[in-house]
Amino acid sequence: MASPATRRPTIRDVARLAGVSIKTVSRVINESPEVARKSRERVEWAIHELDFTPNVAAAGLRRNDRSTRSIAVVTQDLGNNFSSQLLRSLERSEFLKDVALLAASLDEEPERERRVVKDLVAHQVDGLVLVPTLSDQSYLRTVVNSGLAVVCVDRRPRGLPVDSVTTDNWLGAQMGTAHLIAAGHRQIACLGDRTTIEPAQDRLTGYLDAMRDAGVPVDSRLVLSGERSAEDGRRAVQSLIDEGVDFTAILVCRNDLSIGALEALQHNGLQHTVAIVGFDDMPMASLVDPPLTVVRQDIDQLARATVGCLAERIRGSSAAPRDIVIRPTLVERGSGEIPAPR
Numbered sequence: 001m002a003s004p005a006t007r008r009p010t011i012r013d014v015a016r017l018a019g020v021s022i023k024t025v026s027r028v029i030n031e032s033p034e035v036a037r038k039s040r041e042r043v044e045w046a047i048h049e050l051d052f053t054p055n056v057a058a059a060g061l062r063r064n065d066r067s068t069r070s071i072a073v074v075t076q077d078l079g080n081n082f083s084s085q086l087l088r089s090l091e092r093s094e095f096l097k098d099v100a101l102l103a104a105s106l107d108e109e110p111e112r113e114r115r116v117v118k119d120l121v122a123h124q125v126d127g128l129v130l131v132p133t134l135s136d137q138s139y140l141r142t143v144v145n146s147g148l149a150v151v152c153v154d155r156r157p158r159g160l161p162v163d164s165v166t167t168d169n170w171l172g173a174q175m176g177t178a179h180l181i182a183a184g185h186r187q188i189a190c191l192g193d194r195t196t197i198e199p200a201q202d203r204l205t206g207y208l209d210a211m212r213d214a215g216v217p218v219d220s221r222l223v224l225s226g227e228r229s230a231e232d233g234r235r236a237v238q239s240l241i242d243e244g245v246d247f248t249a250i251l252v253c254r255n256d257l258s259i260g261a262l263e264a265l266q267h268n269g270l271q272h273t274v275a276i277v278g279f280d281d282m283p284m285a286s287l288v289d290p291p292l293t294v295v296r297q298d299i300d301q302l303a304r305a306t307v308g309c310l311a312e313r314i315r316g317s318s319a320a321p322r323d324i325v326i327r328p329t330l331v332e333r334g335s336g337e338i339p340a341p342r
Contacts (some may be wrong), residue, residue: 009050018046070100071310072120074113076154078105079149080088081255081282082299083131086153089303090129095311096178101128108197108228110134121148127310132157149313153306155198156323163309165302169199169279172328173206173296176277177250179293181214181329184340185275187251189222191236191261199282200225203253203279221245233260241268248274248340255280275338277330286333293336295328302326 004017015022020039028043029036035043046052054251073090075083086243087103090096102120106112113133117140121128127149131135132198137152138159144150149158152164180188190207193200204225211218222245224236232253240247241264258278265271278285278294285292305324312319 009052009053013050014043014046014052017050018042064322067126068124069098069316070102070123070125071096071129072117072123072125073101073103073126074106074116074120075103075131076106076108076133078103080155082280082297085299086303088301090307093303093307095307098162106131106133108133108194114139126314127151129153129306129310130157131155134158137162149310151306151309151313153302163313163324165305165309165326167199167297167302167328168325168330169202170206170209172297173203173251173253174210174280175206175328175330176279176295176336177207177210178214179332179336180249180251180275180277181210181216183249183275183337186216186340187219187222187247187249188216189224189237189240189247189250190253191224191227191250191257193228193235193257194226201252205251207251219245222247227257228254230256230260230263233257234263235260237261237264238267241270249338250274250276251279252276253279255282258282258292258294259284262292272337272338273341275336275340277336281331284332288335290334290338293333294331296331297328299324 004332011022013026015025018025020043024035024039025043028040073087075086077083077164078087087101091101101123102123104116104120109322110133121143130150130152131154132152136159137157140150140160144160144162150162152162154166156164156166177188188211190204192204195201195204208218227233227236233256237250237260250261252261255278261276262271265274265276276292278292281294281296285294305326309322309324
């Protein structure tokens with residue numbers, strides 16, 4: 001027979017054990033300075049003895065700053081390496097070390113953004129970190145005007161004057177393409193996400209600009225957009241091979257696609273013949289043969305800048321919104337240094 005569930009201790013239990021009033025316990029929980037040292041110590045001891053967890057949301061309603069010590073983080077795909085690293089970097093920040101992060105994925109579904117954000121904001125979070133999907137974030141204007149701190153990361157907001165922190169995606173793709181051109185490649189494929197997504201469009205533009213600046217004509221058959229998954233990447237590269245389209249190098253503009261592209265090259269024995277540069281680093285990049293050259297986003301720096309903006313807004317800053325752009329770096333490992341055939 002199962003034992004009955006143990007009742008969770010309440011603030012009344014803490015007050016009784018500590019020999020103080022409920023109001024004193026509440027003041028200790030809310031870090032009020034209006035508590036004598038000995039009383040505070042008794043309350044803290046009782047909390048420890050009872051393993052009492054305060055209702056932070058309820059407590060927040062009684063704090064002068066009305067803080068719930070929670071932040072909503074809405075990304076596109078928490079299973080993606082970029083999103084998971086971003087969330088981990090946010091968790092490690094000093095400002096958010098004692099804050100609960102409520103995370104959710106949108107999976108590039110615009111209709112989910114408004115619903116998911118609305119549900120999270122209803123939890124009275126102190127701030128929102130958002131990777132936007134909708135073409136318009138003006139639906140957040142009311143809550144921003146009422147004091148909610150909002151920072152958009154990876155993509156700029158539209159219709160909403162809030163801080164944003166992004167990578168220079170155009171520069172990253174331009175660097176990667178120029179690197180392949182410098183190795184003698186002219187028939188360079190570009191494999192990317194849907195161009196309705198801001199980073200994907202910027203990366204495609206960076207590729208096209210690098211080709212144009214080098215005087216290299218672009219074969220439209222080698223520009224493949226709208227691909228998202230590893231399987232999409234594998235299928236797209238395999239189709240180029242099956243159709244006999246000539247290419248000697250690939251710029252892959254999404255890390256999931258890099259996995260699929262590598263699979264196709266390895267399946268056809270081309271991994272040491274076709275050069276490849278991926279966008280976004282990932283743990284397996286140094287383990288494949290040859291190791292994958294990538295354009296790396298500085299996710300830790302993205303997170304630090306995001307937290308900095310968030311902290312300023314939570315503390316009441318009314319400064320004009322900032323648009324912070326982080327420079328990516330090219331990490332040469334081998335796959336992007338394969339020379340063009342003579």
